[in-house]
Amino acid sequence: MTSTKSGLPQGTLDLLILRIVSLGANHGYAIGQRIQQISRDVLQVQQGSLYPALHRLEKRGLLSAEWKETETGREAKFYRLTAQGKNQLKDETASWARLIGAVGLILGGAE
Numbered sequence: 001m002t003s004t005k006s007g008l009p010q011g012t013l014d015l016l017i018l019r020i021v022s023l024g025a026n027h028g029y030a031i032g033q034r035i036q037q038i039s040r041d042v043l044q045v046q047q048g049s050l051y052p053a054l055h056r057l058e059k060r061g062l063l064s065a066e067w068k069e070t071e072t073g074r075e076a077k078f079y080r081l082t083a084q085g086k087n088q089l090k091d092e093t094a095s096w097a098r099l100i101g102a103v104g105l106i107l108g109g110a111e
Contacts, residue, residue, distance in 0.1 A: 013045065013053050014062075015096065018081065018089040021063060027076035028054055054079060062088050
């Protein structure tokens with residue numbers, strides 16, 4: 001597997017972002033914080049990886065975005081999952097479940 005600068009396997013960050021945004025629209029910083037919080041500080045996404053991923057997902061039509069005011073009063077781009085993004089999340093989640101199951105079989109010592 002090829003890894004990104006974030007240390008995650010290629011494509012994993014996109015999947016994590018889609019999942020977090022599926023929980024509700026949010027701005028980039030909060031998405032990164034939520035990934036870190038849910039992973040119990042195991043995953044920490046740097047801004048240099050997060051924002052290009054958000055823009056890439058928006059460009060692919062998986063996320064839509066609009067400028068809104070944050071709880072602190074500043075303007076930020078809030079991302080929302082599109083119908084295409086929901087389908088992508090469903091497909092990628094199923095693929096990951098198959099991969100995890102297969103790796104688990106191998107690491108479980110099946111000979």
